[in-house]
Amino acid sequence: MPLRAISRDQRFRVLFVEDSPEDAELLQMQLEDAGLRADFLRVDDEASLRDALDSLHPDIVLSDLAMPGFSGHEALRIVREHSPRLPFIFVSGTMGEDVAVQALHEGANDYILKHSNARLPAAVDRALREARTEAERARAEAELMRSQRLESLSLLAAGLSHDLRNILQPLLIVPDLIAQRSDDPRLHQLASVVAECGRRGHEMAESMLAFVRGSRRASERFELGQLLHAVQLLLKGSLPRKVVLEVRQPNPGLVLDANFTELQQCLLNLCLNAIQAMPDGGRLELAAEEADGGVLLVVADSGTGMDEATLAQLFTPFFTTKSNGTGLGLVSCKRIVDGLGGRIECHSAPGQGTRFHLWLPAPVETDEAAPEAQPVPVSGKGEHILLVFRESSRLSLVGNALASQGYVPDLAIDGAAALRRWAETGTPAVVVVDSGITLFPAEDLLATMHGSGYTGPAIVIDDENAPFDASLVPASMPLQRLRRPLDMGRLFEAVANALAGRS
Structure with a gap:
């Protein structure tokens, strides 16, 4: 009975636990005739078995049941202690049904009778296949666990990077605002130092995230x-x-x-x-x-x-x-x-x-996108800007930045506060709203303002954790969307464009 192709894919190592050299030789000849490419070794006692497991690293063990001074059951116990998944087949001259069932319960993969061993090649082939499949599954599971750990680390790093960039953003914005408001060269120098620290902090946050992402395997075609x-x-x-x-x-x-x-x-x-x-x-x-x-x-x-x-x-x-x-x-x-x-x-x-x-x-070839041109800040002329952000520190920071450009910001921490400010201070020239505001969602705020007579433009700062649904806002409202992290230059340009479109 010839073995199937898997046994010809590689060379195996077969360990016989057998006291009879003649019986071991007959088993070897039968397997070689069936097409098995292997190196064979015979042992017949506990010490030589332990040495062979350490030196040969067998792919399969074929063991007799009863040997002078040694037992096949003892051999199975030693093999299972050394290699729990190593294929083990009993090949014995006499084996009753009760003994065979006990052997399988103890962890043997199969049993063959020496006087009726025609199915030995098939049993060896099956055991080798199952062992290889199990090894592949174990490797795949280990790789999957590694990938899941890295994925969890990536999620944590992404959140930490996002928070760090938010905290460091004032160090990128405020120095430019200070430089615009003073001609003192020493103040300009200090502003440059603060800005450089902000840039380095951002680079560290990005490097941390890039390291975690880079530790996974790159894209491949399969x-x-x-x-x-x-x-x-x-x-x-x-x-x-x-x-x-x-x-x-x-x-x-x-x-x-x-x-x-x-x-x-x-x-x-x-x-x-x-x-x-x-x-x-x-x-x-x-x-x-x-x-x-x-x-x-x-x-x-x-x-x-x-x-x-x-x-x-x-x-x-x-x-x-x-x-x-x-x-x-x-x-x-x-x-x-x-x-x-x-x-x-x-x-x-x-x-x-x-x-x-x-x-x-589907896989496609894409050209690298050309780098975007940096917007040039445009100064305001006292226009009223309604600014709605859920984070008080960011609200104050962006408000100061708009004020430094000549606008008059009106600050609100949520949608309900924005409606109150509108009623108290009058109609703004532009509404700038964070998509993650609470109490009154950004979509509802803009729709309510439009329904109550506001016909001006709106700028939405998209937060990936609170996606903005533009379909809920009337199509007649001029709408621009900017993604986080917020760049002041982009915001200044968006406000200037909104005002230009309104004039």
């Missing part, structure tokens, strides 16, 4: 079939018997440019969530196909589903429905997909299961 196979392999040890996994392989040659480990982590996270949503069993579907000029990855289950309230918070950091969950798994998935220029969608309903669709763009 076939989608390889990705689905890797996820299927990782799911092998986590799939309950009542859950049926259906993998629809994509067409050969369908490729993607991405970080393989990150996408593997993303799909595995979605699959494990799906399994937990099917406590009584069900069907888990994993598929990839071409769609809309890119690639569509699908993870679907027939589980309990989710209601609209859960769906609305699905990608909110630290939101979780699990007692031991972190609320970062789906946030991480979305970050990975967004980073590739794709999108992730979830379709679910109570009792009807859940489907996640991950659309990713």
Whole structure:
């Protein structure tokens, strides 16, 4: 019975625990005739077995059951202490059913009778295959755990970097404002020192984040079939018997440019969530196909589903429905997909299961974008600016910056305060609002002001943690959007453009 191709892929190391040199030679000849390429070694006592495990590092152990002064059961115990996953097969002249069952309970992979050993090559081949699969799964799990630890560190570093940049921003803004208001060269020198410290602080925050991101593997080109196979392999040890996994392989040659480990982590996270949503069993579907000029990855289950309230918070950091969950798994998935220029969608309903669709763009060659020209600050002429920020320190800082340019800022800490300031001080020339304000969301504030007679322009400072929904603002309102971190030059230019459009 010839061995299958896997046993010809490499050279193996086979260890016989056998007191009969003739029997060991016959077993070796049978395996070599079946096509196994291997180095063989025979031992027959405990000391030589321990030495062989340390020196040979065998891929499989074939052991007799009863030997003078030594026992196959003792050999199995020693092997399991040394290498818990090393394949071990009993090959014995006599072995009753009770003894065979006991051997399997003790950790043997199989048992073969010497006088009826026709299935020995197949048993060896199967044991080697299973061992290699298990080793691949262990390596993949170790890489996945490493990637998840780095992902958690990346999320922490991203948050810390964001906060540090916010704290350091005054050191970049205030020195320029001081220099504009004084001709004293010593004051200019001190302002330059403060600005340099601010720039170095920003560079340190960016370097910290870049280091964490750089510790992961770079983008690479791979076939989608390889990705689905890797996820299927990782799911092998986590799939309950009542859950049926259906993998629809994509067409050969369908490729993607991405970080393989990150996408593997993303799909595995979605699959494990799906399994937990099917406590009584069900069907888990994993598929990839071409769609809309890119690639569509699908993870679907027939589980309990989710209601609209859960769906609305699905990608909110630290939101979780699990007692031991972190609320970062789906946030991480979305970050990975967004980073590739794709999108992730979830379709679910109570009792009807859940489907996640991950659309990713096909590999394309892109040219480097030309560097943007820096805006030139424009001085104001006493125009009234309604400024709404949720952070009092930033509110004061930006207000002072606008005042230094010749504008008259009117400050409000939230939407309700902004409406009161409007009633007290009159209609502003421009409204500058932070998308993350509380009590009265930015969209509602602008819509209410427009409905109450305000016809002027608005500038929204987009906060990635509080996305602004422009569809809720009347289309007739002139609207500009600036992303954080806020650059004063961009803000000055936006205010000047808004005023110019109004005149």
